[in-house]
Amino acid sequence: MKGNSYHFRKIHSLLGVIPVGFFLVEHLITNYSAYNEGHQAFIDNVKWLNSLPLILVIEALFIWLPLLYHGVYGLYVAYTARNNVKNYGYFRNLMFTLQRVTGVLTFLFISWHVFETRIQVALGNVTHEELGVKMHDIFTQPIPFALYAIGVIAASFHFSNGMWSFLVSWGITIGPRAQRISGYVWLGVFVVMAVMFVLTMVAFTGSEFQDTSTIVTKG
Ligand code: HEM
DSSP states (O other): OHHHHHHHHHHHHHHHHTTHHHHHHHHHHHHHHHHHTOHHHHHHHHHHHHTSTTHHHHHIIIIIHHHHHHHHHHHHHHHHOOOOTTTSOHHHHHHHHHHHHHHHHHHHHHHHHHHHTHHHHHTTSSOGGGHHHHHHHHHTSHHHHHHHHHHHHHHHHHHHHHHHHHHHHTTSSOSHHHHHHHHHHHHHHHHHHHHHHHHHHHHHTSGGGSOSTTOOOOO
């Protein structure tokens, strides 16, 4: 039983990086095009991704299934974990607790976010061209904006601090010096990622996202 749980943990850890972490970085870059290039570029990116051959298979294998396993098993770990207050210092214990808290917040956020975006597209309630307007409608309301800000900051922290732990548990950053440097690197990644997500949200509140009249439909 113990051996099994070791392997489940290792799969959970690996899936958090490949492909879930990769997806998060790709998603950040695609959405950020709304900030630095505007409505047309965002829609072009969304349409390009969705025009890839076998997109449903790619989504299922590289996003939904790994995310579901990482999320559900992560919730199980969060509820069964014992805090190692005596073994580690105050800072590491705080990071350990924050990793679990942000995991739960990110899980709730993704469930709500995917329901509002991908599931609405699947149900035929919104088209890919209308996704920019959909995001505009969400971000121009103060409460959804605040909840999204909490969600994207939690996800950025969970990813960055998770990467720090991943490098330790897979034996890549071994000594205290390597772990300290890695700590600064991932702190930087967390800040850049959180700022880019929030700037993207602010970009969607702009008037060019109010309707699709400026969008040129290609193909
Ligand atoms: C500024 C912040 C964000 C914006 C504007 C945004 C926007 C979108 C949009 C428009 C879609 C639908 C894509 C499509 O159907 O083609 C989507 C899907 C999705 N988003 Fe986000 N997102 C944001 C942050 C996040 C974060 C932080 C996460 C993860 C923690 C996340 C996870 C997902 C997932 C899992 C999907 C479904 C992917 C798929 O099946 O293609 N999003 N998002």
